[in-house]
Amino acid sequence: MQHTKRAVVTxxxxxxxxxxxxxxxxxxxxxxGADAAACAPSDGDVTLEFTSWIPGIEDVVAMWNEENPDIxxxxxxxxxxxxxxxxxxxxxxxxGNAPDLGQIEYDALSSFRVQDGLxxxxxxxxxxxxxxxxxxxxxxxxxxxxxxxxxGVPQDSGPMALFYRSDLFEQNGIDVPTTxxxxxAAAVKVREAGGYITNFSTADINQFAGFVWQGNGDxxxxxxxxxxxxxxxxxxxxxxxxxxxLLDEDLVATYPAWTEEWxxxxxxxxxxxxxxxxxxxxSISSGAPDTAGNWSVAPSPQWAAGDASSGxxxxxxxxxxxxxxxxxxxxxxxxxxxxSDEALTALNESANIYPATTAGLDLPSLQEGVEFYGGQKxxxxxxxxxxxxxxxxxxxxxxxxxxxxxxxxxQKAVTGQGxxxxxxxxxxxxxxxTLKAQSIPVAE
Amino acid sequence: MxxxxxxxxxxxxxxxxxxxxxxxxLSRGAALVVMGVFTLYFLVPxxxxxxxxxxxxGDLLTTNALxxxxxxxxxxxxxxxxxxxxxxxxxxxxxxxxxGIGALLATVVAGMCGYALAKYRFRGREVFFNVVLGGxxxxxxxxxxxxxxxxxxxxxTNTFWAVLLPSIVSPFxxxxxxxxxxxxxxxxxxxxxxxxxxxxxxxFFTISMRLMTPALVTVFLFQFVSxxxxxxxxxxxxxSQELFPVTFGLYSWNTQLNQIPELRTYVLVGxxxxxxxxxxxxxxxxxxxxxxxxxxxVK
Numbered sequence: 001m002q003h004t005k006r007a008v009v010t011x012x013x014x015x016x017x018x019x020x021x022x023x024x025x026x027x028x029x030x031x032x033g034a035d036a037a038a039c040a041p042s043d044g045d046v047t048l049e050f051t052s053w054i055p056g057i058e059d060v061v062a063m064w065n066e067e068n069p070d071i072x073x074x075x076x077x078x079x080x081x082x083x084x085x086x087x088x089x090x091x092x093x094x095x096g097n098a099p100d101l102g103q104i105e106y107d108a109l110s111s112f113r114v115q116d117g118l119x120x121x122x123x124x125x126x127x128x129x130x131x132x133x134x135x136x137x138x139x140x141x142x143x144x145x146x147x148x149x150x151x152g153v154p155q156d157s158g159p160m161a162l163f164y165r166s167d168l169f170e171q172n173g174i175d176v177p178t179t180x181x182x183x184x185a186a187a188v189k190v191r192e193a194g195g196y197i198t199n200f201s202t203a204d205i206n207q208f209a210g211f212v213w214q215g216n217g218d219x220x221x222x223x224x225x226x227x228x229x230x231x232x233x234x235x236x237x238x239x240x241x242x243x244x245x246l247l248d249e250d251l252v253a254t255y256p257a258w259t260e261e262w263x264x265x266x267x268x269x270x271x272x273x274x275x276x277x278x279x280x281x282x283s284i285s286s287g288a289p290d291t292a293g294n295w296s297v298a299p300s301p302q303w304a305a306g307d308a309s310s311g312x313x314x315x316x317x318x319x320x321x322x323x324x325x326x327x328x329x330x331x332x333x334x335x336x337x338x339x340s341d342e343a344l345t346a347l348n349e350s351a352n353i354y355p356a357t358t359a360g361l362d363l364p365s366l367q368e369g370v371e372f373y374g375g376q377k378x379x380x381x382x383x384x385x386x387x388x389x390x391x392x393x394x395x396x397x398x399x400x401x402x403x404x405x406x407x408x409x410x411q412k413a414v415t416g417q418g419x420x421x422x423x424x425x426x427x428x429x430x431x432x433x434t435l436k437a438q439s440i441p442v443a444e
Numbered sequence: 445m446x447x448x449x450x451x452x453x454x455x456x457x458x459x460x461x462x463x464x465x466x467x468x469x470l471s472r473g474a475a476l477v478v479m480g481v482f483t484l485y486f487l488v489p490x491x492x493x494x495x496x497x498x499x500x501x502g503d504l505l506t507t508n509a510l511x512x513x514x515x516x517x518x519x520x521x522x523x524x525x526x527x528x529x530x531x532x533x534x535x536x537x538x539x540x541x542x543x544g545i546g547a548l549l550a551t552v553v554a555g556m557c558g559y560a561l562a563k564y565r566f567r568g569r570e571v572f573f574n575v576v577l578g579g580x581x582x583x584x585x586x587x588x589x590x591x592x593x594x595x596x597x598x599x600x601t602n603t604f605w606a607v608l609l610p611s612i613v614s615p616f617x618x619x620x621x622x623x624x625x626x627x628x629x630x631x632x633x634x635x636x637x638x639x640x641x642x643x644x645x646x647x648f649f650t651i652s653m654r655l656m657t658p659a660l661v662t663v664f665l666f667q668f669v670s671x672x673x674x675x676x677x678x679x680x681x682x683x684s685q686e687l688f689p690v691t692f693g694l695y696s697w698n699t700q701l702n703q704i705p706e707l708r709t710y711v712l713v714g715x716x717x718x719x720x721x722x723x724x725x726x727x728x729x730x731x732x733x734x735x736x737x738x739x740x741x742v743k
Binding site: 051053055076077078079080083084087088091092094095096097099258260263264267279282283285286287288289290351 | 501502505506509589592593596597601602679680682683684685692695696698699700701702704705708
């Protein structure tokens with residue numbers, strides 16, 4: 001595995017170099033107004049290529065193909081985005097043979113746009129008109145903070161809440177925390193009872209970003225001309241100091257996320273809570289099968305008592321790649337895939353996709369009690385959280401590098417060589433340097 | 445082999461001086477420990493993989509990682525081959541195709557090239573050889589992207605050829621074939637062939653190639669293993685999962701574990717089964733490179 005990782009990293013480096021060479025001087029961030037004429041129906045039958053790694057996507061696409069003989073969609077698949085498909089997209093863009101549509105997670109969308117790899121969907125009336133169907137913040141994720149740009153159709157979202165072991169909390173007479181302050185107090189009691197309240201993962205920078213997002217912090221802003229990087233802003237600092245305290249006082253475990261040890265820590269009851277996104281429900285039930293029936297979901301702890309604010313972790317969009325000859329048909333398909341009841345139901349069944357439309361949150365499958373969670377209707381909690389996510393949070397164009405740097409720093413902090421704040425400071429500097437190296441304008 | 449035979453036939457007293465410095469128990473023990481550690485180091489992961497493939501998903505996380513619990517191996521294998529319309533079998537066949545055909549062609553090409561470099565004198569021979577040798581230093585990963593751009597020009601990406609064609613090139617094979625041909629194919633034998641009226645091509649295929657068998661088998665095995673394990677090239681080139689080799693297919697499953705937990709078992713069983721062809725190839729071919737076939741042919 002180590003080997004393949006290195007290969008992939010080398011590949012990324014090469015790709016960035018190639019991409020740079022390809023768009024020297026072109027890394028601008030203003031795309032101007034969208035051209036409505038560009039989004040006209042094509043003559044005759046159309047075949048679209050669509051790359052996605054969502055399990056079961058073939059079956060959903062087959063439903064579309066049946067109903068739309070004149071717009072056929074061919075699915076291509078591969079590893080998940082960061083696992084290699086993004087690299088593949090970039091090289092296809094470079095070679096000029098990208099598919100018409102592709103799955104892109106929100107945090108990677110900016111990098112594709114900066115490399116000029118995406119069509120602006122604002123040219124299509126249908127897309128613009130669909131804005132109201134989506135949860136506001138998911139739309140913010142595809143406009144990338146611009147006024148007149150739409151760079152994808154939101155597919156799913158990852159509103160965050162608190163998964164906790166209701167049985168252990170009850171047995172030990174600990175109240176379920178509603179604020180981060182209470183969460184820390186609970187952590188002390190959990191530690192006394194022999195467990196850890198949660199696991200601080202050095203790899204999941206997305207989770208950390210979710211905490212910052214919850215507190216209305218901003219890591220990146222883009223005013224149309226320049227990017228502002230603010231990893232060390234007030235909210236980031238607050239979050240980092242908070243977790244640093246928990247680490248210093250040995251109140252959280254530090255297993256590498258998604259490993260067997262990590263699963264075991266949850267399965268054996270050593271770790272009691274997880275602040276995670278809606279899709280985390282599946283991770284727990286598969287990773288900790290012995291704890292079935294003992295988990296519950298509560299709203300995320302808040303920074304101030306009485307607040308109702310939620311973070312987001314994950315989610316993706318369907319984007320149309322630059323160079324497609326069928327923008328109109330591509331957006332038609334993307335809208336069907338992400339707004340129609342039949343597609344959303346199928347996606348939810350096959351891959352636990354949590355819809356990005358407001359109507360999608362009312363899917364029948366999301367109204368039922370979940371056995372693993374003691375029959376609790378956990379999706380009610382997430383539906384509420386989905387409405388409490390700040391719509392203005394924007395991802396930067398070089399997230400892969402930012403994540404890697406923060407993660408390196410966090411790893412050091414966990415082993416006691418440095419702090420979380422220092423990690424953010426270092427990542428702040430290197431992010432600015434990376435942006436400059438790619439000729440992306442940065443405000444300082 | 446020869447050392448042993450000699451020991452058997454000789455008297456113990458005669459042997460003592462020829463044994464060289466007597467090894468102490470300590471150094472022998474140290475050597476054994478080092479070998480033992482390495483053997484464990486290589487075998488434990490395979491053992492773990494085997495054990496893991498015999499468990500169902502619940503036991504995998506909860507029971508001892510290095511010992512059996514309930515035996516589910518055949519059920520797991522059945523599920524693996526049934527999942528997604530048996531795509532795993534398809535991947536296995538693809539891998540055999542890429543690695544088998546690719547390694548075979550690579551061996552023929554490298555063998556001919558190395559032989560020519562060893563046996564014919566022509567202008568620029570050393571320059572040519574050095575350029576090929578330089579190819580050994582270029583990692584396959586670094587070539588994947590330029591290859592992708594080239595293949596895109598001729599519409600060959602996302603085809604069987606996109607992975608097969610680059611696999612035919614083996615600079616290391618050329619190098620090995622050249623030094624082996626120099627050492628094992630006597631000029632006199634080629635001369636004899638010519639006098640008997642055989643053309644150069646016939647001489648190569650009927651005489652030289654047989655003498656070079658140990659080297660060619662080595663080239664084949666090296667190439668087979670490296671194509672089998674090649675990951676980055678399929679990642680860049682392929683988009684249709686019907687074309688994936690088994691390593692890349694398993695990898696793409698592995699990146700989806702969070703969405704479909706049952707894939708964890710399939711990835712484990714699939715990985716275990718995917719090393720079987722490599723082991724078979726080694727066992728079948730190892731006897732070919734025991735000794736030089738041409739030894740003594742011109743004496």
